[in-house]
Amino acid sequence: MRRSVLHVLPRRRKRTSVERLRRFTLWSLTTGILLVWLGVVAGIAEARSGPTPVLVLGLLGLVVFSVLYMRMVKAAVAGLAANRELVASGALAAVLLLTQGGDLWAWGLVAPAWAAGAALLLGRVGTAVVTVGAAAAALLLASLGDGYGTVFGHAMIAPSEGKDRSALIGAFVGAGLALPCANRFQLWFWEVVRSAEEGKEAQARLAVTEERLRFSRDLHDLVGHSLSAIAVKSEVAAKLSKVDAERAAGEMDEVRGLAREALKEIRTAVRGYRTVDLDAELRSMTAVLEADGIRCTLEAPGGQVPEELGTLLAWVVREGTTNVLRHSSATRCRIAIAIRDGAAVLEMTNDGVRTVDGRGGTGLIGLSERVAAMGGTVTAGAGGAGEFRLRAMIPLEGVR
Numbered sequence: 001m002r003r004s005v006l007h008v009l010p011r012r013r014k015r016t017s018v019e020r021l022r023r024f025t026l027w028s029l030t031t032g033i034l035l036v037w038l039g040v041v042a043g044i045a046e047a048r049s050g051p052t053p054v055l056v057l058g059l060l061g062l063v064v065f066s067v068l069y070m071r072m073v074k075a076a077v078a079g080l081a082a083n084r085e086l087v088a089s090g091a092l093a094a095v096l097l098l099t100q101g102g103d104l105w106a107w108g109l110v111a112p113a114w115a116a117g118a119a120l121l122l123g124r125v126g127t128a129v130v131t132v133g134a135a136a137a138a139l140l141l142a143s144l145g146d147g148y149g150t151v152f153g154h155a156m157i158a159p160s161e162g163k164d165r166s167a168l169i170g171a172f173v174g175a176g177l178a179l180p181c182a183n184r185f186q187l188w189f190w191e192v193v194r195s196a197e198e199g200k201e202a203q204a205r206l207a208v209t210e211e212r213l214r215f216s217r218d219l220h221d222l223v224g225h226s227l228s229a230i231a232v233k234s235e236v237a238a239k240l241s242k243v244d245a246e247r248a249a250g251e252m253d254e255v256r257g258l259a260r261e262a263l264k265e266i267r268t269a270v271r272g273y274r275t276v277d278l279d280a281e282l283r284s285m286t287a288v289l290e291a292d293g294i295r296c297t298l299e300a301p302g303g304q305v306p307e308e309l310g311t312l313l314a315w316v317v318r319e320g321t322t323n324v325l326r327h328s329s330a331t332r333c334r335i336a337i338a339i340r341d342g343a344a345v346l347e348m349t350n351d352g353v354r355t356v357d358g359r360g361g362t363g364l365i366g367l368s369e370r371v372a373a374m375g376g377t378v379t380a381g382a383g384g385a386g387e388f389r390l391r392a393m394i395p396l397e398g399v400r
Helices: 002-008 017-028 031-049 053-078 083-097 106-118 124-144 162-240 244-272 280-291 307-325 363-370
Strands: 295-299 332-340 343-348 377-382 388-395
Touching: 017 053, 017 162, 017 280, 031 053, 031 106, 031 162, 031 363, 053 083, 053 162, 083 106, 083 124, 106 124, 106 162, 124 162, 162 244, 280 295, 280 307, 307 343, 307 363, 307 388, 343 377, 363 377, 363 388
Parallel strands: 295 332
Antiparallel strands: 332 343, 343 388, 377 388
16 A cells, blocks of 8 residues: 555655755744734724725735735845835835724734844844834834724723733834844844855865866876877987887887886776775765665675775665665665675665666666676666665676
8 A cells, every 4th residue: 555655646855954944944934924914814803894995905915015025035035135025015014004004913013024024135234223113113103093903813902001001012012123033033044054055065066176186187197298208209219210210119119118108007097086985985875865864774795895896886876875865755775785605796675666667767777787797787676565676786706
């Protein structure tokens, strides 16, 4: 049943921690507009009056205000400017405060909500100005009403009860000041994480660039001198070929020796770049799987693995890990490498199989060709209990 459900309704690709944090930041920054809607709906329910043209227009205006607010939030999270949305939402908030009565905890919440959205796009000084200004505007315009409002469905205290009304106003001012600060803190936290992620990516690109530069320097140092010597001796041999054939032949023998030595040095350098440390690759792939929430168990061979065999096994593990991350919904994975009966056997098993047809992609095809060049075989397909198994067998006699 589990395999059938996964086959018909496959789970979506798992989001990374940064992607999940981005979505959480977007939702948490919408608290201000959510409070406005709760207050307005509670105020309408408490009033118990039928819809009027002014109220209908106010609700439509609140919908537009919500759209502008969300555009400001998305722009702030993306690190972009939204000046038009900032100005338009501020003007709309003022219109709503002027036309929808004086309920401080209903329509009055539009002012601190706008300040919370504006705080995402302004600096510290601008945030302080709009926060205080929005709270003052809400208190000033709310005083135009009769003093009665709702606090999420509960009647406010009449103006004659000064202490209680002062407490409610103080709570409103406190909420109006806290909401922009909370939004700025949440945005700051997201920007720190995003900067760290961008720094890691930049560091990876820099490492690749440095490796390319090192390879070009090594190649120049290895080949430059040899090719220069070959060019000079070839010119000497060409000149001597007409006057002294024996010396010309000697020079060409030296050219041949230099060419062989240069080819040997190039092969040595390239082999150093092509080989992969199996132990390091196993640790790296295990860490990648566990970082994605997949419980991983590793069974590595006890003895020393030949260099060329270790490189090939590392490629198999890398391709298998890629398939687990991209094409499965695995929660656990097992990597086992054993050397027995004159062959190295690698098995990767995970419980997140999505298809049962056993067809491989281009990555597995290329991997099969690479293993086949050393006399080995690669098989991949669904096993029992909803598992997917990747198995590679490489004879030791095929390893140089």
